[in-house]
Amino acid sequence: MENNDTIRLETRNDYWNVENLTREAFWNVYRPGCLEHYVLHTFRSRPDFVPQLDFVMEREGKLIGHVMYVRAEIRTDDGGVLPIMTFGPISIAPELQHQGCGTSLLRRSMAEARKLGAGALAITGNIGFYGKSGFVTASTKGIHYYAEPRDAEVPYFLIRELEPGFLRGVAGTYRDPEGYFVDEKEAEVFDAQFPPKEKRKLPGQIF
Numbered sequence: 001m002e003n004n005d006t007i008r009l010e011t012r013n014d015y016w017n018v019e020n021l022t023r024e025a026f027w028n029v030y031r032p033g034c035l036e037h038y039v040l041h042t043f044r045s046r047p048d049f050v051p052q053l054d055f056v057m058e059r060e061g062k063l064i065g066h067v068m069y070v071r072a073e074i075r076t077d078d079g080g081v082l083p084i085m086t087f088g089p090i091s092i093a094p095e096l097q098h099q100g101c102g103t104s105l106l107r108r109s110m111a112e113a114r115k116l117g118a119g120a121l122a123i124t125g126n127i128g129f130y131g132k133s134g135f136v137t138a139s140t141k142g143i144h145y146y147a148e149p150r151d152a153e154v155p156y157f158l159i160r161e162l163e164p165g166f167l168r169g170v171a172g173t174y175r176d177p178e179g180y181f182v183d184e185k186e187a188e189v190f191d192a193q194f195p196p197k198e199k200r201k202l203p204g205q206i207f
Contacts (some may be wrong), residue, residue, distance in 0.1 A: 003099070007108050010066065015044070018056060018066045018091075023194055024099035025091035032199035036089040038187040042066060043179045046150050048072070050085065053113055057092075057105050062140045065091045065105050069113060070136070070179065073193045074121060075145055076172035085118040086177065106133055110162060119166035135160040138174065141167045146175040 008019060012151040019037040026034035043049045047156040057065030067090040087109065093100045110133070113121065122138060123130065124145075138159040144150055145157040158175070161167055 005064070005104070006058045007105060008054050008058070009052075012061070013139075015041075015061050016107050019077055020194055021063055021066060021093060022089055022091040023191075023197075024094055025097070026089065027197055028200050028202055029205070031205055032201050033191070033197070035182055035184065035187050036091070037194075038182055039180060040066075040089060041190060042182060043068060043070060045181045046070075048177055048179065050113075050116070052116060053087070053109055054087075055105065055109050055112075059096075064102055065098055066091045067109050068107055069109065069118075070177050072174070072177050074122070074170065074172040074174050076170060077141060082119075082170060082172065084120045084122055085113055086122050087113075087206045088123060102129070102199065103132060106130075110160075114162040119163040120159055120161050122157070124156050124176070125158055127155060127158060130158050130160075133160070142171040143167065144173050146173050 022040055023034060023037040026036040028034070035039055048071040050071060053067075053069035055067050056063055067087055069085050069087045072084050072086040074084055076082055089103060090106060092105070110121065122143065123135070125135075127135065127137065137153060137155060137160040138145065138157045139153050141159050143159055145154045148154045148157070159167070
C-alpha cells in the first residue's frame with residue numbers, strides 16, 4: 001500500500017462504484033461471472049451487517065478497495081452461542097492485486113473490529129493470503145465447519161483471535177451467515193445493471 005492511500009467508511013454515494021469494483025475483482029475467479037457484488041448489495045440491508053466496518057480504500061481519489069464485516073456466531077458443543085464476526089468480500093482493483101493493498105485494508109479493518117468487541121474472526125479463504133495476517137486453520141482451535149466432517153482438517157476454514165485467549169477451551173461449529181447464500185437468478189437480474197462482461201469457465205474455479 002502506498003502512503004497516500006486512504007481508508008474510510010463507505011457512503012451511500014459509493015454503493016454502485018463499490019459493487020462494480022467487487023464485480024471486477026471477482027469476475028471469473030471462483031465461477032463463471034461472480035456473485036460477490038450481489039452478496040454485498042443484499043447484505044447492506046441485513047441486521048447482521050456491520051456498517052462501522054464497511055471500509056473503502058482510495059488512491060489519489062480513485063476507489064481501489066473495499067471490505068465489509070458481518071456478525072456471526074459459533075454454536076458451542078455445550079449448547080451455547082459465542083458471538084464473533086466474519087468479513088468479505090474483500091475486493092482490490094485487479095490491476096493492484098498482489099501488491100499489499102488487501103493486507104493493509106484487512107489489518108486496518110481487523111483493528112477496528114477488535115475495538116468494536118469482536119473476539120475472533122472466522123472465514124473461508126486461502127491460508128496463503130490470510131496466514132500472513134494471523135489466521136490459522138480453525139480446527140486447530142477446536143472450531144469446525146458445518147459443511148465438513150467433524151474430524152476433518154479443513155484447509156480453507158480459518159480463524160483468528162482478535163482478543164488473545166478468546167477461543168481457549170471452546171469447541172463448536174461455525175456456519176456462514178445466511179446472507180452469503182443468495183439466489184443466483186436474482187443475482188443475474190442484479191448483474192444486468194453493470195457493463196456487459198463475458199462469463200468464462202477457467203481452470204481453478206471451484207463452482
